[in-house]
Amino acid sequence: MASSKEEAAMAYWKENVRLLITLLIIWFVVSFGLGIILAPVLNSIEIAGYPLGFWFAQQGAIYAFIVLIFVYVFKMNALDRKYDVHEE
Amino acid sequence: MSLTLTTYLIVGATFALYIGIAIWARAGSTGEFYVAGKGVNPVANGMATAADWMSAASFISMAGLIAFLGYDASVYLMGWTGGYVLLALLLAPYLRKFGKFTVPEFIGDRFYSKPARVIAVISLLVASITYVIGQMRGIGVAFSRFLETSYEIGLYSGMTIVFIYAVFGGMKGITYTQIAQYCIMIFAYTIPAIFISLTITGQPLPQLGLGSTVAQGGYLLDTLDNILVDLGFSQYTAMKGTTLNMFFLTMSLMIGTAGLPHVIVRFFTVPRVRDARLSAGWALVFIAILYTTAPAVGAMSFYNLINTVQPGEIGAEEGNLAYDDVPEWFSRWEETGLLGFEDKNNDGRIQYYNDGNEAFAATAAEYGWEGNELTVDRDIMVMANPEIAQLPNWVIALTVAGGLAAALSTAAGLLMAISSAISHDLIKGVINPGISEKGELLAARIAMAGAIVIAGYLGLNPPGFAAQVVALAFGLAASSLFPVLMLGIFNRRMNSAGAMAGMLAGLSFTLIYVFIFKGWFFIPGTNMLDDVPANWLFGIGPQSIGAVGAIVNVIAATIVSRMTAPPPVEIQELVESIRVPRAG
Numbered sequence: 001m002a003s004s005k006e007e008a009a010m011a012y013w014k015e016n017v018r019l020l021i022t023l024l025i026i027w028f029v030v031s032f033g034l035g036i037i038l039a040p041v042l043n044s045i046e047i048a049g050y051p052l053g054f055w056f057a058q059q060g061a062i063y064a065f066i067v068l069i070f071v072y073v074f075k076m077n078a079l080d081r082k083y084d085v086h087e088e
Numbered sequence: 089m090s091l092t093l094t095t096y097l098i099v100g101a102t103f104a105l106y107i108g109i110a111i112w113a114r115a116g117s118t119g120e121f122y123v124a125g126k127g128v129n130p131v132a133n134g135m136a137t138a139a140d141w142m143s144a145a146s147f148i149s150m151a152g153l154i155a156f157l158g159y160d161a162s163v164y165l166m167g168w169t170g171g172y173v174l175l176a177l178l179l180a181p182y183l184r185k186f187g188k189f190t191v192p193e194f195i196g197d198r199f200y201s202k203p204a205r206v207i208a209v210i211s212l213l214v215a216s217i218t219y220v221i222g223q224m225r226g227i228g229v230a231f232s233r234f235l236e237t238s239y240e241i242g243l244y245s246g247m248t249i250v251f252i253y254a255v256f257g258g259m260k261g262i263t264y265t266q267i268a269q270y271c272i273m274i275f276a277y278t279i280p281a282i283f284i285s286l287t288i289t290g291q292p293l294p295q296l297g298l299g300s301t302v303a304q305g306g307y308l309l310d311t312l313d314n315i316l317v318d319l320g321f322s323q324y325t326a327m328k329g330t331t332l333n334m335f336f337l338t339m340s341l342m343i344g345t346a347g348l349p350h351v352i353v354r355f356f357t358v359p360r361v362r363d364a365r366l367s368a369g370w371a372l373v374f375i376a377i378l379y380t381t382a383p384a385v386g387a388m389s390f391y392n393l394i395n396t397v398q399p400g401e402i403g404a405e406e407g408n409l410a411y412d413d414v415p416e417w418f419s420r421w422e423e424t425g426l427l428g429f430e431d432k433n434n435d436g437r438i439q440y441y442n443d444g445n446e447a448f449a450a451t452a453a454e455y456g457w458e459g460n461e462l463t464v465d466r467d468i469m470v471m472a473n474p475e476i477a478q479l480p481n482w483v484i485a486l487t488v489a490g491g492l493a494a495a496l497s498t499a500a501g502l503l504m505a506i507s508s509a510i511s512h513d514l515i516k517g518v519i520n521p522g523i524s525e526k527g528e529l530l531a532a533r534i535a536m537a538g539a540i541v542i543a544g545y546l547g548l549n550p551p552g553f554a555a556q557v558v559a560l561a562f563g564l565a566a567s568s569l570f571p572v573l574m575l576g577i578f579n580r581r582m583n584s585a586g587a588m589a590g591m592l593a594g595l596s597f598t599l600i601y602v603f604i605f606k607g608w609f610f611i612p613g614t615n616m617l618d619d620v621p622a623n624w625l626f627g628i629g630p631q632s633i634g635a636v637g638a639i640v641n642v643i644a645a646t647i648v649s650r651m652t653a654p655p656p657v658e659i660q661e662l663v664e665s666i667r668v669p670r671a672g
Contacts, residue, residue, distance in 0.1 A: 009668060039327060
């Protein structure tokens with residue numbers, strides 16, 4: 001009984017870490033990737049009056065950060081329920 | 089009604105509101121004093137966190153910083169928002185599950201070590217005290233500029249207000265005043281922004297206005313790029329620094345943001361782990377409202393300023409504004425010293441261009457220009473907006489109240505972190521563990537009062553290095569606190585020796601690197617190398633070194649922990665328990 005509980009805790013933690021890694025890769029790509037490293041290249045593309053690299057650095061990355069946190073909240077709530085570790 | 093009178097009325101009304109909240113939200117226990125009884129609604133806590141986070145500098149100076157740096161200011165926009173992703177995913181839920189009162193307390197318990205807790209307290213104190221000096225100065229400056237009092241009286245008024253709600257209400261009083269302060273500051277920031285966006289681009293939403301067209305046709309950003317190049321500056325939307333330095337500066341600001349104790353502790357005040365996660369999302373929403381507006385305010389007011397002084401063709405004699413024709417707001421801001429004009433070529437007209445650009449010097453000489461004649465303080469970009477957009481006096485007064493709200497809310501949050509580190513971590517944790525609940529509450533109030541007095545003293549007598557040290561606060565938080573907090577949660581094997589080695593290695597690496605360029609303990613003249621990009625290690629500046637310090641911290645902690653005994657069983661069980669929201 002105790003070992004299955006431990007296994008469940010480990011599986012919960014693994015899924016949690018996998019989700020974190022996925023979200024942090026996106027976090028890195030939108031800010032450091034599109035907003036800084038690729039910005040000079042992306043700036044040659046202009047969408048709706050914005051050079052694209054500039055838009056990511058001063059607007060897009062921030063919107064993406066918000067979406068990332070809410071996706072995290074949503075997914076973690078589901079994960080908590082799946083492993084029955086959610087709070088009442 | 090005169091502007092000064094209106095400003096007094098509006099600022100007075102906001103102060104009365106803060107005092108009202110203080111009377112309503114008194115703290116009766118240490119739990120209420122330190123973490124508002126862990127009963128704050130996650131949306132409300134998000135709002136309080138936003139006010140806690142956005143300082144006088146965010147409110148008053150950031151748009152101007154963006155105006156003059158253009159694309160390169162993106163490091164601040166991304167750095168000071170992206171940190172919330174790290175905070176939400178890597179720290180906030182687990183530290184909330186831990187469920188105690190302060191950040192050093194977690195470090196002390198997790199690493200079963202009083203010295204580790206004391207090192208954390210020292211990092212916290214250095215980071216928070218340097219940060220609070222800037223807020224105190226902000227309060228004094230706002231008063232002296234807009235309420236026509238002396239700097240000292242302004243500072244004392246601010247201290248009194250914070251004293252009333254922080255000493256009696258602790259975290260509970262601070263939380264509810266911060267919510268009110270957020271509403272005031274965001275209203276004061278966005279209303280003028282909407283009007284200036286309408287005036288310049290015809291688009292009410294500033295975030296869209298930044299990508300819209302201006303009256304002469306052409307997109308705002310394209311037009312700004314072209315005018316700036318014609319005046320000898322770099323393009324607004326182009327990168328001026330190096331990619332590597334921008335990368336590390338952004339990373340340092342993000343990690344530092346996630347590691348600042350006064351922000352982390354806000355997530356201790358919500359009822360559940362899931363609320364801590366959700367609250368971080370809301371905090372970023374409320375922060376983003378200002379942070380996505382600021383780039384528009386910066387670009388638009390900068391465009392407006394250049395257009396005002398350069399209404400005609402660049403280089404033509406009639407192209408520049410005659411000094412006798414300047415608009416009213418120009419003269420008013422000239423009086424405050426934030427705008428300055430010096431007619432270097434005696435033509436009675438204002439020339440604004442980049443006289444530091446040697447390639448442009450010949451063109452300037454051809455135009456008959458003999459140097460840049462306009463000096464602009466960056467704070468003007470926000471504070472002059474309501475007048476430029478010809479908004480009524482009450483909007484200008486509201487902007488002053490907003491700037492004060494931003495400074496007061498951040499100051500209170502920092503003072504809370506400072507005082508709880510002293511009363512809870514030092515007095516209760518190390519010096520006198522047997523202290524009663526009542527005794528500790530009294531100690532917390534005295535520590536708060538003492539912190540306010542010290543912050544006020546430093547605001548009156550700011551050390552010369554204050555400005556440089558603020559950048560250091562992020563480096564310290566990034567290189568000492570964030571990595572050990574994260575390792576404490578994600579690496580079960582991390583032990584006391586590893587954490588201590590990590591914090592000391594990260595801290596000393598960062599401090600020494602900064603001191604080499606800024607002088608030992610910031611004493612002028614003691615720097616060993618000039619602070620220029622050519623001397624920087626791989627081109628990484630002292631402001632950007634915190635992220636490297638964090639890497640040093642993680643490496644040192646990992647190596648030392650592998651060479652020493654694993655942490656005791658009960659500590660490993662503690663790590664297991666903070667990883668799940670509901671302990672089985």
